[in-house]
Amino acid sequence: xxxxxxxxxxxxxNTYTRDIEIKNYSKINNIYFTVKEKEQDKNEILKKRLYxxxxxxxxxxxSKTYNLLIDSSDTDNLKTDYDYYFDIKVIxxxxxxxxxxxxxxxxxxxxxxxTRVFNEEV
Numbered sequence: 866x867x868x869x870x871x872x873x874x875x876x877x878x879n880t881y882t883r884d885i886e887i888k889n890y891s892k893i894n895n896i897y898f899t900v901k902e903k904e905q906d907k908n909e910i911l912k913k914r915l916y917x918x919x920x921x922x923x924x925x926x927x928s929k930t931y932n933l934l935i936d937s938s939d940t941d942n943l944k945t946d947y948d949y950y951f952d953i954k955v956i957x958x959x960x961x962x963x964x965x966x967x968x969x970x971x972x973x974x975x976x977x978x979x980t981r982v983f984n985e986e987v
Contacts, residue, residue: 868967868969868970869968869969869970870969870970870971871970871971872971872973872974873951873972873973874973874974874975874976875935875973875975875976876975876976876978877940877941877943877945877975877976877977877978878937878938878940878941878978879937879940879978880934880935880936880937881934881935882932882933882934882935883932883933884922884930884931884932884933885919885930885931885932885933885953885968885969886928886929886930886931887928887930887955887968888927889928890929890955890957892957892958893915893929893955893956893957894915894956894963895914895955895956896914896915896931896953896954896955896956897914897953897954897956898911898912898913898914898918898919898933898951898953899911899912899951899952899954900912900949900950900951901949901950901951902949902950903950904950911935911939911943911949913933913934913935918933918934918935919931919932919933920932920934933953940975943975944975945975946974946975946976946977947974947975948972948974949972949973949975950971950972950973951969951971952967952969952970953967953968953970954966954967954968955968
């Protein structure tokens, strides 16, 4: 499977969802969405996994579609106008041992929420 390069842009403090389609793998053990300040950092600043921010929303004979949900509070303390690094990794069991596949890799940039800047109660 080829790694897709992507750039996510969304408003800090807003809820963000994105569907992820995975083809030709019938047994998905886990999916991870991991965000770091720098690619080489050991610790992530945001992490979602299957059934904890990532859920199955559709399934056909040859593909499964999952939804990534980033809650509004997940980005509250992150910097705006800054490129964070992320990837989406799938762990599948099509053979006797797990196969790890990075399917999407890229940067995530948050922009300022104008309403929050105007009124901190929002």
